[in-house]
Amino acid sequence: MSAAAFLPYGRQNINEADIAAVVEVLKSDYLTQGPAIPRFEKSVADWCGAKHGIAFANGTATMHCAAQAMGLGPSDYLWTSPITFVASANAGRYCGAKVDFVDVDPGTVLMCPERLEAKLVQAEKAGTLPKIVVPVHFTGQSCDMPRIHALGQKYGFKIMEDAAHCMGGEFEGERIGSCRWSDAASHSFHPVKIVTSGEGGMITANDDELAWRISMLRTHGITRDEKRMVNESHGAWYYEQLELGFNYRMTDLQAALGASQMTRLESFAKRRREIADLYDRELAGLPLRPLARDPRGISGWHLYMIRLNLGEIRKTRREVFDSMRAQGIGVNVHYIPVHLQPDYQKLGFQKGMFLEAERYYEEAITLPMFPLMTDEDVVRVKDALITATGI
Template sequence: MPDFIPYGRQSIDEADIKAVCDTLRSDYLTQGPVVSEFENAMAALSDCKFGVATNSATSALHVACLALGVAAGDYVWTTPNTFIASANCALYCNTSIDFVDIDPITYNLCPEQLERKLIEAKKSNTLPKVIIPVHFAGHPCDMQALARLADTYKFKIIEDASHAVGAKYQEKPVGSQYSDICIFSFHPVKVMTSAEGGMAVTNNPKLAKKMHCLANQGITRAPQDLNEPSPGGWYYEQQSLGFNYRMTELQAALGLSQLNKLHLFIEQRRDLAQNYYKLLRHLPIRLPGEATYASSSWHLFPILLPEALIEKREQVFTALREAGIGTQVHYIPVHTQPYFQKLGFQWGDFPISEDYYFRTLSLPLFPALTLDDQERVVAVLSNAIDKACIG
C-alpha cells in the first residue's frame, strides 16, 4: 500500500525545532518577549499597527466580537461555507447569528446576496452589528464591495482570514484595509503553523487594547489604565470578564520561525495549484480559480464534481481514501448542523452553499507534496470518476 497522502500537513524543519528548543531553554515558557515579537511581526506582515496573539483563531474571533461590542440583542452574519468557529464566536456573545449565501465562483460570502439581505433587514430593524466574511481556501473575499455596504448600513467587519495568511487583496495583504479586525489561524494544516494559535490584527489601538485585555482574563497592569493608584509593582486589576486565551512562548517561537518561510510556502502552494490545473484539465470537474482582485494563499484546493455525480460523491471519496489519498470535504454548511437546526435553520435556506457542499472534494495540497504525489492523486481521482460515470 503506498504512503497515505493527507489533504494537509505542516512543514517543520530544523530551524523550527531549534526555535522551540531555544525557547524551552529561556526564562519564559508562557508570557514573554517572543509572543510580543510574533504579534509585531504579524502586524507588519498585514500592514497593520497591532497584533493580538491567542491560543486559537476561535479565541481570536471571540475576543474580536467582544471588542466590537457584540452582545445580546445584536445580529452577526457570516457565511455557511466555513468551519463552525466563524459562527460560534457570535453565539459565545449571546447574540443572534445568521448567514449569507456564497458566490458560486469564489465560494466566498456573496456581496450581491448580502446587499439583498441588508435591504430586507433594514425594513425589519434587524441589521447586523458585525459581518464576518471568510476567505475560504485562502481566496480573499471582495472586501471593497463589503466595505461599501458597511458604510451604507453601518456594520463592522471582522475578516476571518484563518485560511489566508499571506494572501493578498488588490495587491495588498489581507487585513490591511476595509475591515476593523482580521483573524489568522496557525493550526497545523494551515499555510503556516504555531501548532495551535491565532492572531487578531487591527489598526485601531482601542480594539487592540480591548482584545489584549479580554484574552488575558480581563486583567490589566498598565498604570495608565488602572482605576486605582497602584500600591506597588505587583498590582493588577480585572476590569472585565475575560478569558485565558493567551498564546505561549513556545507557540510564538514556532510561529516566528514559520513566518520566515511564509513566502516560500505560498510560492510552493501556488506552483502546486498550477500543476493541478494542468493535470486535471481533462476531467469533467470544476476547478477553483482566482478573481482578478485576489492572490490566494491556497490553503485548500477544492474541486466540484459535475451535477450528474452528486449521488456518486461518496463513491469517489471512498475510492480516494482506500487508495491512500486523504481527500476531505470543506465544509458541511454550518446552518445544517444539528445545533443550528435547533436555532431554526434548515436545509434549503442557503441553496448555493448546499449545492457546493454536495459536489465538493478537497485534494491534497501542502508544500511537501511532490509532483509524483499529485500525479498519483489525479490518476486515482480520474479512475474513480470514470467508474462513477459508468456505474
C-alpha cells in the same frame, strides 16, 4: 514520499530551525508571557501591513474576543458565510448574539456581495441589521472586501475578516490581514494551515483602542497599565480586572515556532501556488471544476477544492470520496454548511435556506495541498480521480 504512502490533505512543514527556536525557549526563563510572543505578533503584523498583532491560543479565541471587543452582545446579530468552520458563527453565540448567514457566490463560494446587500435591505426594514459581518476568505481567496466595506459604511456594521486560510494572500495589491477594509482580521496557525504554531491564532487590527481591548480580554480582562486603572496603583504587583475576560493566551513555545515559520512564509506560499497551477493543468478535461478565482487577488491556497460534475460521472460524491481514500489519497470535505449542523437547526435553520452553499456541499471534495507535496503527488491524485470517477 513513496507511491504507497498515505497522502493527507494537509501537513505541517517543520525544519531544524523551527525545532531550535522551540528548544531555545525551553532553555530560557520564559515558557509563557515572555518575549517570544511579541516577536511573533510583530512578524505577522509587519507581514500583513497592520499596526497591531495580538496572539491567542487558537483561532476561535481570536474571533470570540474580537467580537466581544467590538461590543457584540445579546441584542445583536452576527452574519457570516454558511461555508466555513463552525467557529466563525460560534463567535457570535459566545457573545450571546443571534447568528445568521449570507449565501455564497456560486463560482468562488465566497460570501456574495449581491446577496449580502439584498439581505441588508430587508434587515434594515425589519430592524435586524447586523452589528458584525464576518466574511470568510475560503480556501485562501479574499472576499470582495472593498464592496463589503462600502456596505459596512452604508449600513453601519463592523467587519471581522475570517482570514484563517489566507496567510500569504493578497487582494488588489493589499496583503490579506492589513485590515484596510475591515476592523480586524482573524488568523489561524493550526498545523494544516500555511504557517503553524502548533495551535494558535492572531488578530490583526489598526485601531489602538480596539487592539488594547482585545488584548485585555485575552488575559482575564486584566490590566497593569496605571493609565487604564479605576483606582490608584498600590505598587508594581497591582493589577485590576476591568471586565470579565478569558485565559486565551499563547505560550512562548508556540510563538517561537510561529515566528520561525514566518521566515519561510514566502517559500510556503510560492510552493502552494505552484501546486495549484499544476492541479489546474493536470485536472483539465476531467469531470470536475475548481472554484472560480477573482483575478484581483492572490490566494493563500490553504485548500484546493474541486466540485464534481456528478451528472456526468454518474457516481455520488461519497463513492468518489471513498474510492480516493481507498487509494491512499487523504481527501476531505470543507465544509458542511453551518446551518445544516444539528445545533444550528435547533435555532430554526433548515435545509433549503442557503441553496448555493448546499449545492456546493453536495459536489465538493478537498484535494491534498501542502508544500512538501511533489509534482508526482499531484499526478497521483489525478490518476486516483480518474479511477474514482470511472471515466
